[in-house]
Amino acid sequence: MKQEKFGIGSNQWALEGKFTKDGRSILACDLHLDLMVPNIWYHAGLKYNKNGEEIFVVGATLPGTPLIIVGSNGHVSWGLTNAELDTSDLVLLESDEKIWQREEIIKVKGDKDFLTEIDQSQWGPVIPGTYLNHRFALKWVAHDTQACNLGFIDLESEKDVYSAISTSRHIKGPILNFMFADKSGKVGWTLVGTLPKRIGFNGELPIQSNSIEAKTLGIQNTKLYPAVYNTKEGFLFTANNRTLDTSWESIIGHGTYINPIRAYQIQKSLGTLQTSELEMLRLQFSDEAIFFNRWHTLMLSLIEDKNSSLYNLIQSWDKHASSESRAYPLIREFRQTVLETFLIKILQPVLDQYSDFPLSMFDFEEPIWMIVNSNICDVLSKDMGSCRSKLSDILYKINIKYELAGYPTWGEINQTVIQHPLSSISILLEKFLDMPKNPSSGDFFVPKVLVKNVGASLRMVVKPGAENEGIYQSPTGQASNPISQFYRVGYKEWASGQSFPLTVIVKDSIGQIRLVPGK
Incomplete structure (x- = not known):
């Protein structure tokens, strides 16, 4: 039996301003992924002018994209977790269904191109094998040309929870639980991303290619997505658990939700803590089992x-x-x-x-x-x-x-393993390239998810408008060059639970990269 589905996911929560001393709401988010060197996220602050207004946003980017995926802009903060919703369907093909071959060329450095052929249907790629004596195709929203965009960038100039949720309706990509907190003390939650539109079924079972269900498959209207604003309790939380009842299945389909134990422990703790950045960080490090x-x-x-x-x-x-x-x-x-x-x-x-x-x-x-x-x-x-x-x-x-x-001890068994792809070549490279192997608390079943090479790929705690007091943690440094002074910066705080600043004020320039358009 393979590793249980407990580590793939994230935690996030947001509390209204009535819980904080300055009246600002507060947001916490930690994203659980495979840990590696370099890290998947890049800590960044962006400062630019938009229509005469100066925008400053800080948080985590995905290298290669101009987007702050989780972050804060002085007015609104946002975080995410995997919604665990099904976005693909199996379509059973008829015996006379048209199937053709699509060539895929894989470039190999220093060698000849590798050519492979994939069976294709109008629904998507045809999967090898049969299901109920039928060949079958994978209909996945990610294959649709309208399934992904750079809509995240529009969040960077939003001023409150309501406008941020409205703007989020234009974001296309993986389906996520998105949570917002704003400077005035409000919080909100919605789904962000691309869902399939299904009529007459929820996606749990395959459908026939000649059925009405198959012919009506499409992209779901994001205006139908649920949204939750300020609640009676004054806080919101998700941890890859079910967030909606079955009455929503006609819109969101079914899900493969993770056991709600992390969500329960977070809910149990919220409202009972002193709501400061450090207290939120302590909850992110909770190993109560x-x-x-x-x-x-x-x-x-x-x-x-x-x-x-x-x-x-x-x-x-x-x-x-x-x-x-x-x-x-x-x-x-x-x-x-x-x-x-x-x-x-x-x-x-x-x-x-x-x-x-x-x-x-x-x-x-x-x-x-x-x-x-x-x-x-x-x-x-x-x-x-x-x-x-x-x-x-x-x-x-x-x-x-x-x-x-x-x-x-559990720590002797559960040592962090954060490796560089090249470190397996030699033990000398391992010491040079990898992060330290430390005995660690945590598990898949507690708020602090950490089992060897799976854990918090970043942690963030922030009150919008007070980013200089915010916390950001990463298991590796920003630099990918192991001789750089920044290669391991932040690891110590990530491992020990110490505070590391979300917004770094640089008084003296250490280095500079100039990007010139068109060159």
Whole structure:
């Protein structure tokens, strides 16, 4: 069973000005991606004149694009998370469907071009293999010429939440949860990006190419997207969880949402903290692991000898995915092994037919927990003994494994791995190019997402209009040259939770790059 779908995503929240001392709203955002050198994001501030008005915006850009993807312009701040919505459809082709070959040329440096042919249909590329005895094509909104634009750039001059949400309706690209906070103390949320227009179905199942559903496929009207402004609670949050009920499926389709535990913990904390930039950063670093509380209780109930070293170790757990914890790795692996054991047994007929069935795309936490705590468990465990004895067997095997290893801490297991693509050539290059390997707290199941090479590719906390007090963290420096003094700048703060400024005031120019149009 592959790694569960917990790390791919992000956290964000925004609180109204009534929670802050100066009346400005505050926004926090951390984007979880694969960690690498150089980092995917580039910390930047842009200053330019637009129609006689001076614009200054600071945040994170994607290198190669003139866009601040998450940032703040003195009036409005914005952040994002993956909305986890389905934007593709499988179209089952008829036997007489027209299929042609499209040539793709891949340029190879220092060698001949590589030519490949792709089967193509009016719906999109034809996928190898068959589904229900039909060939099938992938209809994906990203293949549409209207699916992407540079609309983000228009956010840079907006003055409040309402105008920012209105402007966001013109942004095309991946579908995202977008959150805004403004200088006057207001907050808002909406969806941004491109969705397929579906009539009569929600995208969960394939459709026939000659059906009405297929003929009406198109691009969804962004004016129909939901929007939420100031709420009764005074704050908004998303963490790749479901944000809308099923009544919205005719507009947004279905989703493959991530377990809402991070969203729950964020919601539980908001409104109870002193709302400052540092307090928001502390929440981004929270490793409280309430997700495992019931598994912890179950483990204790399985240990008959209450005076044993194993019982004392598990009982001593501090309820956190902390780097110092020796109990957490056992609790984590116990849950994972129980899930795998029962899932493989339940889904064996499926796995026999489809060995690469993507179990990691689904959240099986609640079904497996219900089975473990019901009579069904004993039925499934007939050839493995009683359910309780099977669970005990899993626990004691895990304990032997960790006992032989000297009960390593979670931090010893969960060391950050932030590598340069060339560092695998030599251990000397590894020391020269990679970021340090440090024992780390965090996990996929807590607000601080960090498991080896997956974690916060950036963290930002900002109050619009107070950008000079804002926080920005990146796991690598800005420079891609390892001999540069800026190559590792910011890593220490990212790893330790110290504050690093969002807006850097440069008194003396250190270097300059001049871009001349047309040259």
